Amino acid sequence: MFKVDDLKFRYKNNKEDVLKGISFEIKEGEIFGFLGPSGAGKSTTQKIIIKILENYQGHISYKGKDLKDYNNDFYEEIGVSFEMPIHFSKMTAMENINFFLRLYKNNADIEQLMKRVGLWEDRNKMVGEFSKGMKIRLNLVRALLNKPKMLFLDEPTNGLDPTNAMILKDMIREFRVGGGTVFITSHIMADIDQLCDRVAFIVNGEIKEIDSPRNLKIRYGKKAVSVEYKENGSTATKEFPMQEIGKNSDFLEILTTKDIETIHSGETTLEDIFIKVTGVKLSNENQ
Ligand SMILES: Nc1ncnc2c1ncn2[C@@H]1O[C@H](COP(=O)(O)OP(=O)(O)OP(=O)(O)O)[C@@H](O)[C@H]1O
Numbered sequence: 001m002f003k004v005d006d007l008k009f010r011y012k013n014n015k016e017d018v019l020k021g022i023s024f025e026i027k028e029g030e031i032f033g034f035l036g037p038s039g040a041g042k043s044t045t046q047k048i049i050i051k052i053l054e055n056y057q058g059h060i061s062y063k064g065k066d067l068k069d070y071n072n073d074f075y076e077e078i079g080v081s082f083e084m085p086i087h088f089s090k091m092t093a094m095e096n097i098n099f100f101l102r103l104y105k106n107n108a109d110i111e112q113l114m115k116r117v118g119l120w121e122d123r124n125k126m127v128g129e130f131s132k133g134m135k136i137r138l139n140l141v142r143a144l145l146n147k148p149k150m151l152f153l154d155e156p157t158n159g160l161d162p163t164n165a166m167i168l169k170d171m172i173r174e175f176r177v178g179g180g181t182v183f184i185t186s187h188i189m190a191d192i193d194q195l196c197d198r199v200a201f202i203v204n205g206e207i208k209e210i211d212s213p214r215n216l217k218i219r220y221g222k223k224a225v226s227v228e229y230k231e232n233g234s235t236a237t238k239e240f241p242m243q244e245i246g247k248n249s250d251f252l253e254i255l256t257t258k259d260i261e262t263i264h265s266g267e268t269t270l271e272d273i274f275i276k277v278t279g280v281k282l283s284n285e286n287q
């Protein structure tokens with residue numbers, strides 16, 4: 001769907017490139033996560049691939065055609081939610097939606113979308129009176145109102161309570177089931193883990209890793225199994241290498257003779273991987 005090749009970008013008055021030659025592909029029908037510490041260049045990348053920032057170096061193609069060769073028809077096909085929701089605060093939610101609906105050829109079923117995000121009852125309220133979470137939910141409705149083929153979501157669940165975050169994640173998954181493709185950035189590793197088919201880690205304008213969350217966990221995880229079992233009234237723990245575990249007589253003996261409490265393979269979390277890939281110090285500095 002998108003192919004980004006050796007992308008470099010520098011803001012006008014900056015001395016250094018913010019993006020230092022990044023390459024990645026977003027495949028049709030996948031949810032692609034873009035992770036990295038604050039200031040790494042995630043939002044800048046999103047702005048470039050949705051044609052808001054120009055004057056980049058490198059090559060970007062959308063459906064095989066150079067991004068620069070697209071005119072405004074490009075916007076008919078994509079839906080965007082920005083990091084900071086921008087709405088007209090002196091207009092009602094519906095007035096906001098209707099303003100943007102008119103700009104597009106395709107219009108989604110707004111009643112259904114507004115009901116889904118729980119804003120239908122508040123549709124005639126002034127957006128200036130909306131809570132932060134309500135504005136974020138309205139932002140997703142805006143991203144979906146032109147029935148896009150691809151969604152760009154910059155921190156879509158940031159600031160939402162768990163219930164609303166779950167609704168948003170379900171909507172993103174349903175969008176994909178309907179054939180859509182998603183580019184998403186987030187600091188919330190659990191959300192990324194639940195949603196994404198593949199993730200890229202960007203650090204200081206460079207991509208350090210691209211893979212599925214599952215493969216990353218296998219690669220970064222400890223290849224070991226740890227068993228907790230009861231022995232003489234207390235809990236004992238033993239760790240065994242994953243390799244040929246089925247032939248490991250000590251492991252098998254514990255399994256067959258002891259009262260097992262827990263068994264874990266040494267999978268790591270995306271959070272741990274984030275820290276390993278980006279560097280703990282860097283991520284602390286940027287929090
Ligand atoms: N308009 C701008 N002018 C100059 N520099 C900018 C501008 N916007 C962003 N930058 C710089 O570019 C770098 C990357 O910023 P960007 O917003 O892409 O980071 P990010 O990865 O999205 O971070 P966050 O997780 O905090 O949203 C930062 O060093 C930032 O200061």
Ligand SMILES: [Mg+2]
Pocket residue numbers: 042043044083154
């Ligand atoms: Mg950002």
